[in-house]
Amino acid sequence: MSNLAIEARGLFKSFEGKPAVRGIDIAVPEGAIYGILGLNGAGKTTTLRMLLGIIEPDRGTRSLLGHERPLEAAKIVGYLPEERGLYPAMTTRDAIAFMGALRGLPLDVGRKRAEILLRENDLGAYVDKPIKSLSKGMAQTIQLFGTIVHKPRLIVLDEPFSGLDAINQGRLEHMIREEAAAGTTVIFSTHVIHHAERLCERIAIIAAGEVRFEGRVTEARDRLRPHVRLKTRASDGAWRAALPAGTVQDGGLFEFELPAGGIEPLLKALIDGGAGIEQLSIERPGLHDAFVAIAGPSAPATRSGENGLEIAA
Incomplete structure (x- = not known):
């Protein structure tokens, strides 16, 4: 594995005596698009906040961009929390620049970059629009731009696709790919699996505060056997004995x-037995x-190996 942007070992966190995270181990390579998947309440947000230093773990260690104290790297991190929030009276340009200023970017530079971001995404008409005039999805897009305007080395997005329509979801996926292509590490949490499948090479699946799987997307899929659909002209015959146990007809x-x-071997039995294969997928x-x-x-709870079985569909 390449150099790590994030590494965590044995993170535990409880709130009022109730465990929220139970021994999380995560390793995110630099330049990767990494997904943390889990149902609502699985512990994804708590994990991200511990990785960023927003909350302290009860025990365990983590490093972020080489810093054992994650907040020391705050100016080179872009973070979009699950709870969104912008000042309604600000224009989109000023809102983006303001978020950059919170990470040390001069306001005048932030305004110029904000305008470029808006125009490059065909949103030039929104440069001077106040936030309060925007739809919920558009306001979230503006906050996303504010997350990257200071050109961070690491972008952390907590449920970023929530509330976005199909167009803005596509815009976000394009932005994530562009940032990763430029060498930025992107880590995001989601319970909507198809986004992770399209974007990520590596994922962690969290359930009940534990990592149930950590590894490549292909390795996660290869834990299940492929599914066969067979249509025959004949409905019965000696060939049926060759069908696996558990076949549904x-x-x-x-x-x-x-x-x-x-x-x-199954194909041979079907052909020799006169099943009359009409369709097989x-x-x-x-x-x-x-x-x-x-x-x-x-x-x-397991960690995958590096040798996934590849089976062509």
């Missing part, structure tokens, strides 16, 4: 997990399927 359509021995499980399996109450 609906007329001439059969659904089952890909056998451990692969599809070839092998569907690789998505990250959502893996998330449901891993984050379930009985899922064991």
Whole structure:
């Protein structure tokens, strides 16, 4: 693994005696797009706030951009909390510049950069619009620009897609990719899995305050076997004995997990038995399927290895 932008070991945090985070381990490579996935209340926000130094862990260690005291790196970090907030009377340009100034960026520089950000994203008409005149989604987009205007080395986004329409979600995904391409590390939390599947190479899945999985998206998906859909002309015959246990039938359509021995022995049995194959597809499980399996109450807490099994769909 490359140099780490964030490393945490054994983070614990309780509130009023109730555990919120139980021994979190996370390692985020520099320049990565890294997702922290979990249901609401899983401990994602508490974890991010401990990583940033906003709250202190009860025990455990963490470093952020080489600093063991994360707040020392605050000026090179952009943070968008789950709770949004802008001054309604400010214009979009001034709101973006103000957020940059909180991280040490001169206001005049911030205003120039704000205008560039707005125009580059086809939002030049909003430069002088007051925040109070914007839709909720547009105001959130402005706050996102304020998170990156000081050109941080690390961007941390807590549920950034919440409340955004499809257009602004696409704009945010494009921004995240651009920042990562420029060498910036991006870490975001979400319970909407398809964003992480499109953007991330590595993820952590958190459930009940614990990391149930940490590794590559491909490794998470490979924990589940591919799913086979088979349609035959014949509905019965000796060939049916070759179908795996647990096969579900609906007329001439059969659904089952890909056998451990692969599809070839099954195909031979179907052909030799006269099943009459009309359709056969092998569907690789998505990250959502893996998330449901891993984050379930009985899922064991594990860290993935580096050798994921690649099965083409």
